[in-house]
Amino acid sequence: MSNLPFSHVSVLLYECIEALDIKDGLTYVDCTTGGGGHSLEIARRMGPNSRLICFDRDKNAIAAATERLRDYLDRVTFINDNFSSLSEVLRRLEINNLGGVLADLGCSSHQFDVAERGFSYMQDAPLDMRMDTDSPFSAYNVVNEYSENELKRIIFEYGEEKFAPRIAAAIVKARTDKPIETTTELSAIIKSAIPAKARIDGPHPAKRSFQAIRIEVNRELDAIRPMIDTAARALVKGGRIAIISFHSLEDRPVKTAFKELSSGCTCPRDFPVCVCGKKPIIKEVNKKPILPCEDELRENPRSRSAKLRIAEKL
Numbered sequence: 001m002s003n004l005p006f007s008h009v010s011v012l013l014y015e016c017i018e019a020l021d022i023k024d025g026l027t028y029v030d031c032t033t034g035g036g037g038h039s040l041e042i043a044r045r046m047g048p049n050s051r052l053i054c055f056d057r058d059k060n061a062i063a064a065a066t067e068r069l070r071d072y073l074d075r076v077t078f079i080n081d082n083f084s085s086l087s088e089v090l091r092r093l094e095i096n097n098l099g100g101v102l103a104d105l106g107c108s109s110h111q112f113d114v115a116e117r118g119f120s121y122m123q124d125a126p127l128d129m130r131m132d133t134d135s136p137f138s139a140y141n142v143v144n145e146y147s148e149n150e151l152k153r154i155i156f157e158y159g160e161e162k163f164a165p166r167i168a169a170a171i172v173k174a175r176t177d178k179p180i181e182t183t184t185e186l187s188a189i190i191k192s193a194i195p196a197k198a199r200i201d202g203p204h205p206a207k208r209s210f211q212a213i214r215i216e217v218n219r220e221l222d223a224i225r226p227m228i229d230t231a232a233r234a235l236v237k238g239g240r241i242a243i244i245s246f247h248s249l250e251d252r253p254v255k256t257a258f259k260e261l262s263s264g265c266t267c268p269r270d271f272p273v274c275v276c277g278k279k280p281i282i283k284e285v286n287k288k289p290i291l292p293c294e295d296e297l298r299e300n301p302r303s304r305s306a307k308l309r310i311a312e313k314l
Helices: 013-020 037-045 059-068 070-075 083-092 109-113 139-145 148-159 164-174 183-193 207-218 224-234 248-263 294-299
Strands: 027-030 051-055 076-079 098-104 235-245 282-284 307-313
Touching: 013 037, 013 098, 013 235, 013 307, 027 037, 037 051, 037 059, 037 070, 037 098, 051 070, 051 083, 059 070, 059 076, 070 076, 083 098, 083 224, 098 224, 139 148, 139 207, 148 164, 148 207, 164 183, 183 207, 224 235, 224 248, 235 248, 248 282, 248 307
Parallel strands: 027 051, 027 098, 051 076, 098 235
Antiparallel strands: 235 307, 282 307
């Protein structure tokens, strides 16, 4: 394992802290702790009677955040797990004063920068892409074991890649000779499947496919809605949910969940009275997502696609 320090520049840091509207005596949750940047700012602003719960699937992230928050460990609980377990953790810890939930849905810079993690198409490494390094399932399994139709589906759906059929066919053809084992092998196969004219402009030809495989390996989209539903119901009145997304596949379920949970009645408009009984449980604080400012974009170009949405418990 690399000795490279765990580094990650927290995106929309102060916008997130302001969004949470931190008050003493409440519990806050950072669903995606990473290197602990957001968590540290939350801890600094918490009063002595508050508590912070930090989730991350990556053991390296938990270790880095533990060191970074060393002055606040008496008020911090680390959970080395997916935030899909939020409901179970809140129940186990008997949390009944949830004041805010933050989730930064992007991968950490560290995961891309450490070549051996296999997240980057720019560095040679074994096909891995696991956020949880204890998981037995990696990018190697997806690339070498999925059928052509399965590969085509995930590359199209999770990568929004119009050349998904060509890429899936190229992967299946290439692996008939021997397994595809490295990021550079896979990147070259993807590049060869995309027409030369389409490679002239735009992002790296492997970017969308690598994103798709990473999402599949880590089941990144599956936990978003359950986490929002859990948070919305567990928050105290006035508590906040703040979520940063980095592409439409992440932002869409956040936007949809916020809209549904804030709309209440779902009966047809021509019904004389409500029969569904649904009432809004949150309100959207910002109708349009908050974007990084020009200064942040200059200092951290990786923040350019970030969107922050905020909701408040009614």
